[in-house]
Amino acid sequence: MSAGSSPLGSLLGHFALLSLFAVGGANAAIPEMHRLSVVAMHWMTDRQFADMYAIAQVAPGPNVLIVTLIGYHVAGPIGALMATLGMCGPASFFAFWFARIWDRFRDAKWRTVLQAALIPLSLGLVAASAFVVARAAAQSAGAVVLIAVTAAVAMFTRINPLWLFAAAGVLGLARLV
């Protein structure tokens, strides 16, 4: 496919390619998305990219949604679909087949070794993203307290976290965070 022929084909092609290098998740690919959208394709300005990143962070859903927003910005609703399809389609296909192989070799030695190796690394990386998210959110003393209290309540009770989110939203509205 010629990636430059139409905006739709371009969105699909570029994000499909990008997704295959996005080991570690959508957030790991943010710098490359920025290069693509702002520097290479001139789809948007720096400021617009930053705005989209912020919207994707606060909207519910996986943070891959920034791709949807970029697609929408470039070519409307169809653009949003194409970009999302490009980002998730090939990767999903790959994950589907890889999981089959992974499960088939459940008891193979190489598989247990890989699993033993990947799990601590994976947990370390999730902890690192929690650190990054918490550092970005800790803009005031109130926010730090709120982070700590939410973590403790989520850890030790089975309350639905939506209640915590609602309370936090109210505290935010009252400018206490």
Added chain:
Amino acid sequence: MSDSEPSAAQAAGPRVNPPSLAPSLLQILASFSLISLYGFGGVLAWSRRMMVEKRGWMTADEFNDAYAMCQFLPGPNIVNLSVVFGSRVRGVAGAALALTGLLGPPVAFASLLAVIYSRYGEVAAIGHALSGVIAAAAGLLIATVVKMTLPVVRVRRDVGLAVGVAAFVTVGPLGWPLPLCFAVLAPLSVAIAWLARR
């Protein structure tokens, strides 16, 4: 969603893991839609809560294993996880419905936000409320990380765990790019695990 319903996965005390319950196609679609709509500030915490704590579709170890694999596959982690989980329990249709549930509602919602944002710009009150929600989401993610880590630390006391600490420090506080961390730590971790097996 009711919080009082009994959860097979949360029975107290040490026990053998029950066989994970396989959800129906409709349950897959509904659950992943809920996970995505609740997922302010990321969906990992909500995925684990739904699949491990509330429904018992995966044990804590199965979840860690699947998520670790998905992190090292290309593409968005939770998207991969939904496909892997869906296909495991209900084949191609399960994978397709999990993906649809995970992406459908938030894509519609994000498109709506994009329209609102392009017309009205930032509304201050929304910004204030969101700064609170973002802090709560960070707290929830921290609790999820602790819950994911505890079962692993309980059974493993080997040097391999040091790789996890190194991954945290390099990518978190030190801010290394992820590929660099992978390139250095993944071979090291595999080597340690290989030696530990012998």
